[in-house]
Each structure stands twice: as structure tokens, then as C-alpha cells.
Amino acid sequence: MVEVRRSSTAHTGDVVSSSPVKLDVRNLSIYYGTRAALRDVTLDVRQNEIFGIIGPANSGKTSFLRALNRMDFFVPGMRVEGSIVLDGKEVQEWRNVYALRRRIGVVFPLPVGLPMSIYDNVALAPRLAGIKKKSRLDPIVERCLQRAALWDEVKDRLDSLGSLLSGGQQQRLTIARALSQEPDLLLLDEFSIAVDPVTTMRIEDVLKDLKQELTIVLVTNLVQQARRLADRTAFFLSGELVEIGDTAAIFDGQVSDDRTRAYVEGRFG
Amino acid sequence: MDRRDLDWYIDKAVQILVFVGGVSAILLIIGIFVFITKEGAGFLTTTFDAKEFFTSPRWRPTSEHNPTYGALALIVGTASITGLAILIAVPFSLGAAIYIGEFATGKTREILKVLVELLAAIPSVVWGFIGLSIMNSLIIKLFDVPVGLNVLNAGVILGLMAAPIMTTIAEDALKAVPDGYREAAEALGATRWQVIFKVVLPAAKNGLVAAVLLGVGRGFGETMAVLMASGHSINLPTSVFDSVRALTATIAAELGETAVGSDHYRALFTLGIFLFLITFLINLTADLVLRGIRKK
Numbered sequence: 343m344v345e346v347r348r349s350s351t352a353h354t355g356d357v358v359s360s361s362p363v364k365l366d367v368r369n370l371s372i373y374y375g376t377r378a379a380l381r382d383v384t385l386d387v388r389q390n391e392i393f394g395i396i397g398p399a400n401s402g403k404t405s406f407l408r409a410l411n412r413m414d415f416f417v418p419g420m421r422v423e424g425s426i427v428l429d430g431k432e433v434q435e436w437r438n439v440y441a442l443r444r445r446i447g448v449v450f451p452l453p454v455g456l457p458m459s460i461y462d463n464v465a466l467a468p469r470l471a472g473i474k475k476k477s478r479l480d481p482i483v484e485r486c487l488q489r490a491a492l493w494d495e496v497k498d499r500l501d502s503l504g505s506l507l508s509g510g511q512q513q514r515l516t517i518a519r520a521l522s523q524e525p526d527l528l529l530l531d532e533f534s535i536a537v538d539p540v541t542t543m544r545i546e547d548v549l550k551d552l553k554q555e556l557t558i559v560l561v562t563n564l565v566q567q568a569r570r571l572a573d574r575t576a577f578f579l580s581g582e583l584v585e586i587g588d589t590a591a592i593f594d595g596q597v598s599d600d601r602t603r604a605y606v607e608g609r610f611g
Numbered sequence: 612m613d614r615r616d617l618d619w620y621i622d623k624a625v626q627i628l629v630f631v632g633g634v635s636a637i638l639l640i641i642g643i644f645v646f647i648t649k650e651g652a653g654f655l656t657t658t659f660d661a662k663e664f665f666t667s668p669r670w671r672p673t674s675e676h677n678p679t680y681g682a683l684a685l686i687v688g689t690a691s692i693t694g695l696a697i698l699i700a701v702p703f704s705l706g707a708a709i710y711i712g713e714f715a716t717g718k719t720r721e722i723l724k725v726l727v728e729l730l731a732a733i734p735s736v737v738w739g740f741i742g743l744s745i746m747n748s749l750i751i752k753l754f755d756v757p758v759g760l761n762v763l764n765a766g767v768i769l770g771l772m773a774a775p776i777m778t779t780i781a782e783d784a785l786k787a788v789p790d791g792y793r794e795a796a797e798a799l800g801a802t803r804w805q806v807i808f809k810v811v812l813p814a815a816k817n818g819l820v821a822a823v824l825l826g827v828g829r830g831f832g833e834t835m836a837v838l839m840a841s842g843h844s845i846n847l848p849t850s851v852f853d854s855v856r857a858l859t860a861t862i863a864a865e866l867g868e869t870a871v872g873s874d875h876y877r878a879l880f881t882l883g884i885f886l887f888l889i890t891f892l893i894n895l896t897a898d899l900v901l902r903g904i905r906k907k
Contacts, residue, residue: 411798443799450794450798454795456810466796466801467799516795520798523799
């Protein structure tokens with residue numbers, strides 16, 4: 343199943359060029375009913391890289407993420423064609439879709455503090471996995487909140503409602519929650535939409551640190567965010583993968599498609 | 612120019628009309644309360660004995676020498692029927708609401724919703740008829756008891772009556788839970804059941820409590836079906852196979868035979884005041900609980 347290969351158009355970056363392939367996506371198409379949201383996308387994501395996906399609205403970025411953790415399982419009318427291989431195993435072939443999802447952390451555009459305490463928010467995934475003892479949960483909660491750079495702000499009020507935190511804090515809570523399932527792949531979907539710039543920068547720092555431990559796919563509508571964070575960047579437009587390449591190269595103008603240049607220079611989108 | 616034109620007058624008229632409509636609800640409820648209190652007042656201030664009313668099971672208003680007005684048996688009757696009804700209705704309606712709200716999609720869901728609402732519209736006398744004819748013989752056959760008109764019969768009938776309303780309100784409460792919560796839990800690898808049990812139900816807790824409370828209110832107030840299915844005999848029940856009599860049924864059955872202004876007549880109105888206060892409190896609580904959700 344595993345086949346390490348180089349994407350034809352990718353100028354693979356120095357940091358990750360030697361890393362093994364984490365996610366191998368081939369000829370991926372996604373349909374909602376008869377409407378195609380994504381057409382024939384082939385790309386690979388390497389271990390411990392931040393893989394950026396940029397593109398205007400309706401370019402298929404979110405659908406791409408949904409297919410990765412098999413959200414199509416719950417979305418009526420959503421159909422996925424092609425192949426997505428995660429660590430050598432085709433995701434469509436997982437017999438327990440819930441076990442697959444536990445390996446993949448997801449952060450949604452709008453922060454979702456579940457209506458339970460901060461502690462319970464972070465402890466939810468471990469509890470679902472069967473960890474009941476407080477002595478085992480406490481360190482997990484603390485570690486995840488610390489990794490999400492939220493611990494210092496909430497350590498004295500872990501019992502208060504997660505949904506009462508500010509937008510930026512809730513988004514970091516969401517990241518802490520996503521980390522609590524110990525994923526090896528983290529998907530972020532325009533996480534900074536409802537977050538102020540200062541908090542956005544803090545979260546970006548968090549992501550840079552997390553890269554050491556896991557692989558991150560970052561969907562963003564902020565071109566500059568991809569430039570700051572991503573090792574490689576893919577440009578999606580109207581359900582099509584226009585270009586994929588080393589982030590530095592793309593922002594340096596080394597592009598093979600004029601639409602990419604126009605988009606990263608802010609001339610449309 | 613600054614002139615009051617037709618649109619201005621129409622606007623004013625509509626404002627007044629809507630105001631009258633809104634206020635009439637308040638006026639009516641106050642009016643009803645004043646009326647039943649006035650009718651029952653003569654009894655409350657003279658013959659009424661609170662100790663007897665609440666602790667004696669002897670409701671003998673028509674006794675020529677020594678009429679007694681103990682409502683305990685009636686209160687216990689109503690409470691036992693309602694209690695059983697809620698026990699039956701809660702699992703049914705919660706299950707139905709979870710299925711309609713969380714699992715059913717498209718046409719199935721729409722058809723089910725319409726059917727549940729249709730079920731809520733069945734007249735109570737029809738339910739009473741089912742209790743009297745079908746349930747009665749069924750209970751006699753199934754449990755080998757002499758009479759099938761009892762707490763069990765009335766409780767089941769009332770439970771089936773309350774379930775559709777409770778289902779509708781509970782389903783609304785589930786629908787009010789943002790989809791983001793479900794998505795977030797699903798992304799954590801929660802199964803469908805875990806999503807519902809750990810996230811959706813706790814988030815909809817207030818609405819679900821309100822649904823149950825409104826079901827209880829419905830149970831306390833229901834008259835005709837209970838009158839027909841309960842056996843209507845004054846009794847402190849020791850098992851679900853005992854016949855009982857409900858507060859509402861007592862008023863319905865006896866009021867027509869009393870002389871206006873007599874002690875019996877006024878005692879029935881006192882029962883009415885009591886019922887009114889209970890249902891008012893239950894509905895008020897349900898409303899406050901529901902308001903609790905909106906604040907959050």
C-alpha cells in the first residue's frame with residue numbers, strides 16, 4: 343500500500359523532503375449530490391510538515407478536510423471518489439470509522455466550546471476512550487491545555503463553562519481538545535476566522551511547536567498565514583488543485599500557473 | 612407634509628389590535644382565576660377544613676347527615692395516574708424524539724413528525740373509549756383481575772396521550788443544540804450514541820425537563836380519558852389494579868348534579884382552585900426552565 347513518491351509539480355522543501363509520506367491522496371473527487379466540490383486532486387502530505395491549503399471560498403478546501411477524517415460518513419449526499427492513504431492504509435477501508443477519527447484532530451472555523459466545564463471539554467476524548475480515573479485524566483488535561491497555550495489563563499477555573507470563554511480562548515480550548523485524543527494528524531480549517539490577531543499569532547506559535555510531534559494540514563483563507571506557517575502550500579480554486587509547491591517558492595513567484603501568482607499577490611480572492 | 616395619512620392610522624389600529632390580543636390572554640387567565648376563587652370562596656371561608664381536605668380520603672359531599680370533604684383519595688388518584696403515565700411516556704417520547712431528531716432524515720423524518728402531531732390531536736374522549744373498551748378487557752385477560760378500569764389502564768392511556776406532546780417539545784430541544792457540538796464530538800471519534808448521550812442530551816437538558824413537566828401538567832389536567840379509564844371509584848390505591856378517582860373527573864362528573872351555591876358546589880370549585888394552582892405551578896416551572904436555556 344505504501345508508496346513514497348514525489349508529487350509531479352511539488353518543489354519539495356528542505357525540511358521535509360526526506361520525511362516519509364504521511365498522507366497520500368490520489369485522484370480525489372468529492373460530490374454533494376451531483377455537484378462536484380473537488381475534482382481529481384492528487385497530493386501528498388509528509389510527516390511533521392505543516393501543509394497549507396489556500397484558496398478562495400468554495401474552492402473545496404473544507405470538503406478536502408472532511409474526506410480525510412471520513413466526515414462523509416455522516417453527511418447525507420456526500421460522496422468521495424479516489425484514494426486517501428493514511429500511514430499506508432486506505433481510509434475508506436477502515437472498518438471502525440470512529441477509531442480512525444480518534445487519530446485525527448480537527449479544529450473547525452468557529453470555536454466550539456462544548457457546554458460543559460473546561461476540564462470536561464478536554465477530558466471528553468480520553469473519557470470516550472475509556473479513561474475514567476481522575477489521577478490519569480488530570481495530567482492529560484494539564485498537558486493539552488499547556489500545549490495549546492491556554493493553561494495559564496484557565497488553570498484556576500477549570501470548572502467554569504467552556505462556552506463562556508472568549509473566542510480566542512475557545513479556539514485554543516478546541517485545539518487542546520483535539521490534542522487530547524493524541525492525534526498524529528491535525529486538521530485546521532480556517533481556525534483564525536473568529537480570533538483576534540494577537541491570539542492568532544499565539545496559536546501560530548503553538549502550531550510551529552506542535553509540528554515536531556505531528557503532521558498538520560492547515561486550511562486558511564489568509565494567504566500570509568500560509569506563508570508564515572506552511573512548509574508546502576497547495577492552491578485550490580473552484581474544486582481544482584491549481585498548484586502545489588514549496589511555500590517559499592510559491593511566494594517567491596516561482597509558480598507554474600498565473601492564477602496562483604494572482605491569488606498570492608492578492609489580485610483576486 | 613406632516614399629515615397623518617391612511618398608513619399612519621392603519622399602523623395605529625394594528626398596534627391597538629395586537630395589544631388587545633396580547634392583553635386578553637392575561638385578562639382571561641385572571642378572570643378564570645377570580646371566577647373559580649369567587650365560587651369556591653364561600654366554602655373556603657366556612658365549611659372548609661384544610662386538615663380534612665388534605666388528609667381524609669372520605670369524599671362524601673352528598674351524605675345527608677354528615678357530609679365530608681376529604682380530597683386525599685382524589686389527589687392520590689390523580690397523582691398515581693399521572694406518575695404512571697410519565698413513567699410510560701418518558702422513555703417513549705425521548706426515544707421518539709432522539710430517533711426523529713438525530714437519526715431519521717428526509718422523508719422519514721417529515722412523515723414521522725406529522726404523524727406524531729396527528730397523534731397529539733386525537734380527542735381525549737377517543738382515548739377514553741380505547742381505555743374503556745380495548746384496554747379494559749385486555750387488562751382483565753392479561754392479569755386475571757376482576758376490573759380492568761384502574762390506575763394501570765388510565766396511566767397507560769394518559770401516557771400515550773402525553774407522549775406525542777412531549778416528543779414534539781423534546782425534539783425541538785434537540786434541534787436547538789447547535790450542529791457544531793455534534794461535529795466537534797464526532798471529530799473526537801465519538802460514536803453516534805456517545806455524541807447523543809455525552810453531548811446532545813446534556814446540552815438539551817433544560818428543554819427535555821420542560822417537556823416532561825408539560826407532560827405532567829397535561830396529566831394533571833386531563834379529564835375525560837381519565838374519567839372513563841380509571842374506574843372512577845374513591846379509593847386509596849394499593850396497587851395499579853385498584854380503581855381510583857381523579858380530581859378532574861370528580862368535578863366533571865359531579866358539578867352538573869349540584870345546586871349552585873351549595874357546599875358541594877363550592878367544594879368542587881375548591882378542587883378546581885387546587886388543580887389550577889398545581890397546573891399553573893408546573894407550567895410556570897417548565898417555562899422558567901425553558902427560559903434557562905435561552906439565557907445561556
